[in-house]
Amino acid sequence: MKYTYKFKIDVPTFRKALYFNAFARNRAQLGFVAAAWAGAAVLAGLDLFGRLELTNVVQICYIVVLLSMPLLIFSCERGWREYRDSGLQERERSVSVSEDWVKFCISGDANSDKVEWHNISAIFELFDEFVIYRDADQMVVLPKSVISNEDMLVLRSLFIRKLGRSYKLRASVPEGACIKA
Template sequence: MSQTYTYQFNVPVSLFRKTQYFNTFLRKRGQGVFVVLVFVGALALLAANTLGGVQMSNVMQMCYIVCLIALPLCCFACEQATRRYRDDATDVAMRNVSVNDGWLKFRVSGNADSEKLEWSQIMAVFETRDMFLIYRDADKYLALPKDVVGDDAQGLRELFARELGRSFHVRV
């Protein structure tokens, strides 16, 4: 018989913000580095064009301007989602999560339905310093804070690795 891990918790605004930035910039390996390099390259082109006197076509200028705008817009989108989360008082909603080697079940207070998923329905799980992010698909995920997990962290890590194989990612 397998062990079932059950947790009841809420996701504070600060942790939700971390999930937004992780999902936007760090979920895919190298994505954050690429975004920063493009932004730095666009800054270099801006400096060369305005301070260095390098003549650039309108197309080149539009390209580096779009690249300079994209990073702040991504950060703005993360902050807007965080504000909506805070304003909707979603941070106080209790979540119930149960996990074992056959399924994952979760429910959010105020929602009568609970959802039970087979492991084949889970796209990926990411472990970060503060949480386990359990992705159903690219846009739907559940953040399980590590401070709630406590001493079960190693058992969960082994369960995720066994059930998901290469779809379990450690990003500590």
């Protein structure tokens, strides 16, 4: 059985996926980054108000950590603006899912990518979409709005069966939605 979904990715959806990718994809990483940034802010405050005398090396370290968060945000903002200005949001996309592979296609492109399940690194189910990682750096967004309720159960079951622990649920799912591996 093959399931094919055609859709467009609007700018807000793309922006949400970029921020998810940068900040929420790995929960442990997010916790570490937030704790490091908060610690650096405390050190900067203590240093600036004379409560603590820090070496130049520690000062450089907390400055670098403090700059990391605005740089990550800037990167996400730049990415979605480039997407918005490129016109890519107007191009129709399709995702086909079968028992053996997932196929990705963007209208106007000569080639489509057929990826076998063992080459999919992860799928995250968010409230409004699935974020499919073809590898660590390439993600594809599949909006749930194009998937029927019946297909949703089948797809979720297929994702769990094919990916196991690489399928990650990051949204509440209606009761009886078949999320056991």
